[in-house]
Amino acid sequence: MRLKTKLVLWLTALMFAIVLLLSALFVGELLRQRIEQTAATNDVMAHEVLLATRSSVELGLRQQPPTDTSDKGVHDAVVLVLQQQSTLIELMNAIVRYSPTVQDVSVTDAYGTTIISTDPDAVGHPFPFRTSLTRVQTGGMVLQTREVFGPPRVLDISQTLERNGFPFLIVHVGVRSTFLKNSYEPWLRAALWFALLAGLASMVAAALTANAALRPIEQISSQLERLTLRAGEGAEPTPAASSGSDAVVRVAKTISRLGEQMRSTEAGYSALQANLNQMLDTLRDGVMLFTADRRAVMVSDAVAYFLNSPAEVEGTSSSMVGKQLEEIFLPGSALGEAVLAVFDSGEQASVSEVTLEDGRQVQVSVDRIEDERGGGSMGTLLTLRDTESAAQLGQELEISRRLAAIGRLTAGVGHEVKNPINAMVVHLELLRGKLAGVHGEAAVGAQRHVEILAGEMQRLDRVVQTLADFSRPMELHLRDRDLRHVVGVVVELTAAEMQENGVRVQVDEPRDPLMVRVDGELIQQALLNLVLNAMQAMKHGGNIEVRVRRDHQFAVVEVADDGEGIPPEVLPRIFELYFTTKPKGSGIGLAMTYRILQMHGGTLDVRSNTDAAAGERGTVFTFRLPVAGGTVAGTAANRKVMGERV
Known part of the structure; x- marks a missing residue:
């Protein structure tokens, strides 16, 4: 499969996934709003039943006051009054009859026993446990979907009538999840169709957009291929460039080839610059390169050593780059006069010596760089050499040669002397042990000579160790x-x-x-x-x-x-x-x-x-x-x- 096709498919799938996620969030938000509306409507009905229950209890107890004022007597009187209130029962049946989501309405006491209900079989029995619709309303989308579209169940909305600060009667409105599902299905089906159409439309739009966005890559590829061929000095096109392969692949390969060419060129230039800088830093000679119009383009740090006048030296060697010859070497100085004279001579290569104001002898060398194609002079290489420094360098080389020769000599001597010393020390200790059991004046004198020999052997061993330390190679940790x-x-x-x-x-x-x-x-x-x-x-x-x-x-x-x-x-x-x-x-x-x-x-x-x-x-x-x-x-x-x- 072509890379371009993969990119289009990937962008299309990504867009479809985004639309699908947004659609799911949209449907979930609609479901939450519908559940809130259902809960609010049924909560109003539960309040109506609660008010009707309170009125019925107050009216019934006023007409038939209980003879037993204990809690049990009052409870029995309230049960009797509620069961005789046909108006309350008709209200509860009307709610079940006309509400599309309510399954039953019940009134229970504080102990959970059903007093009256639209389901006659539930009267006198404990009220079953039901999941609160309020909990579903405040829950997440997954919980709402599972409760509404899962296995059939009855959700509960309750209102409490209190007496002396404690629950006395509880009104329960049962909402059937199957009724909610049937009520939500029409708009849910429409929302799903809308999400599906939006997803398909987004896929088509993403495919067209991606294809249009990737079309300029063809032009970029052709431009890069021409640039690569120009950088390669007319090299033959590669199979990837000449064939009708994927444009994205061709662009990637072309950029890779350009990167390799640039890295190769940069590495060569960096290595050349590093070698040149290292050579100039280690040279004691002052080296300067001038263009044909006598402008400095390269100056080594050692040049400042030859310029003594503050007017001639304004900073480091980098500050001299770009200046004219006359700005660096002033005509009033001995060095300036000599350099300008050598430049003005016009000779291909010339050497002259000059004595500076401080007595130093400086050798001035000029080598002109000619254009091989006959275009005249391309530049001039100026070298300043201190003859005293050259003599000093020769002296340092001579000292180094002596130290190297001494090091080789000491290494050999140390190795040859170490073994006899060790043997002499061993036999000296054996002699000392034998003299330890001998008494007399002669033995004491011999023992004193042995101690003298032992001390001298130790001193000789230290000398040999010094030789070994000096000749041992040193490892630098720079x-x-x-x-x-x-x-x-x-x-x-x-x-x-x-x-x-x-x-x-x-x-x-x-x-x-x-x-x-x-x-x-x-x-x-x-x-x-x-x-x-x-x-x-x-x-x-x-x-x-x-x-x-x-x-x-x-x-x-x-x-x-x-x-x-x-x-x-x-x-x-x-x-x-x-x-x-x-x-x-x-x-x-x-x-x-x-x-x-x-x-x-x-x-x-x-x-x-x-x-x-x-x-x-x-x-x-x-x-x-x-x-x-x-x-x-x-x-x-x-x-x-x-x-x-x-």
């Missing part, structure tokens, strides 16, 4: 962390030790979060090593300043102390494994810190001044980490002095 929070945790951890050594810590950090994607525990360990080194460099106390800031695409943390400084001949070796100038140092802290930052794509630099007369005596360790994507750091600093707390 997530976005606020670098300010990492610094705060380290300061809290070292607070007590700083106070004991008379060291005052001062933190200078930005107001806004500075997010980096790092393993928080490893970065805390790296920063902790730097802070403790700074504290240990000041034997008589002093000040440590931790400065947190953003430098373009990098987050920077500086740990500065005012200690004695590191001698120039020692400075190149401080990152080497096991190199230390401390009597109790292990020589692994700075090497581990360097390794942690290297694993996060960061760098670690150091500068030191040992001149006692200099104003900036001391050592400054600086590490950089790439900023997490989308982070904007504030420029205003929030300075916190933590000397009172630590």
Whole structure:
């Protein structure tokens, strides 16, 4: 069955169900109104009988007062009076005779015994239980339908005559359900026919409406098929499109093909954009792409590093997009003059070097992108490279190579030394056990030598374990962390030790979060090593300043102390494994810190001044980490002095 046919049938069935439900509610409401009318009419009759009964009792007792005034005597007198009142009995018979729904009328006493009734056989007998018509009237449609159209039964309408606040006589009007059914059947049959005709009409109308509403799908299908063929560069139509199949199915398949083409194109574009952004973020070189009219369309974050003038730098790299070349590189600056000169040369590719105002050597490279179809230049790629940064990168690579070689060496040495150490420890314990049973001065001397050997073996084992820990691969658990929070945790951890050594810590950090994607525990360990080194460099106390800031695409943390400084001949070796100038140092802290930052794509630099007369005596360790994507750091600093707390 075609999908269009299914939709038409489904809409038709839905419309019929709605009309059927509304029709049932309509018939139910009519039934409720008829029952209310019947109950109201018969209730009036019951009141008439009640008034006639009261008049008859009052008149009869006035004419024949009871000799016995007890309750039983009064009851017997009332029974006798009612049974002698022919007028009351005629009224009750008239109601039964002329009402189409009333079966009988009875008057009972408070004990349920029938005194008079239109049914002579019921007099003197207990009145049977009957369902109240009032209960049916206030009930739901299901109850009303079951009572009226179910098995034949008699429904009751009652009115009570009270004496001294208690029921004395009760008038019952019996309504036969069969009479109600016969009375309701004519209008009920008409209502059902009306509901049936309305349902059929709604089905026809729904079918015509659905068919008319779905007809434009044919036009939509043809338009989508042409769009798909155009997107597929003239591909052959699919069997679904060329055949006379259901239009709804063709539209669904065509939209699915268009969706796949769009998702494929979007995925390729997103991957290309992500790769390009990642490449630009990791580059230290400034990269800019200009159109043929010298307007910037792509700018890497590193470009801001080369622009020093506030007039040249108005914001992040995104603010430079769309600007002209002359708006970014002002002619009055050394870099601006060099870039404009290279652009004006008109050469296909050119390279020049320029010295900036701050002494940095920058290499300017220009590559022009030509249109392969002979349409001239499409754009220009500008690259700015700091030669000092290139040399620094080479130095970092050399340190990394040394650390890698040391790691391979320590892993092998640790493995080879561990097993002999274990064997020596075992035999040393056996020797200690044998000497325990020997006495004398020679035994005491031998025992002392054994203890010395045991202590040295333990120290050697710790050294081997340190080798194993350093060479063991680290697993990074990266997530976005606020670098300010990492610094705060380290300061809290070292607070007590700083106070004991008379060291005052001062933190200078930005107001806004500075997010980096790092393993928080490893970065805390790296920063902790730097802070403790700074504290240990000041034997008589002093000040440590931790400065947190953003430098373009990098987050920077500086740990500065005012200690004695590191001698120039020692400075190149401080990152080497096991190199230390401390009597109790292990020589692994700075090497581990360097390794942690290297694993996060960061760098670690150091500068030191040992001149006692200099104003900036001391050592400054600086590490950089790439900023997490989308982070904007504030420029205003929030300075916190933590000397009172630590």
